[in-house]
Amino acid sequence: MALELRPNCECCDRDLPPQSREAYMCSYECTFCADCTNAVLHGRCPNCHGELVRRPVRPEAGPAGGLAKHPASTKRKLKLGGCAPATAA
16 A cells, blocks of 8 residues: 655645655654644654654656556645644653
């Protein structure tokens, strides 16, 4: 099963295309831009409090099919009111 590759930051709604190196995600695929990850969230997901890591870039094509076979999601997710920093669990 391929990663969903969500199209936007859940905090600020910035576009994050599948080739973006500015996208970060947690193990549940919650997705955030680099600015929100670093300046607001301090590397922690506000939903699960897990670590945010740079999202891998899926190639257009490749042995597994790439974006041609497994396209990125077009469903946007946005936290109403933006994001507050995650607190330690």
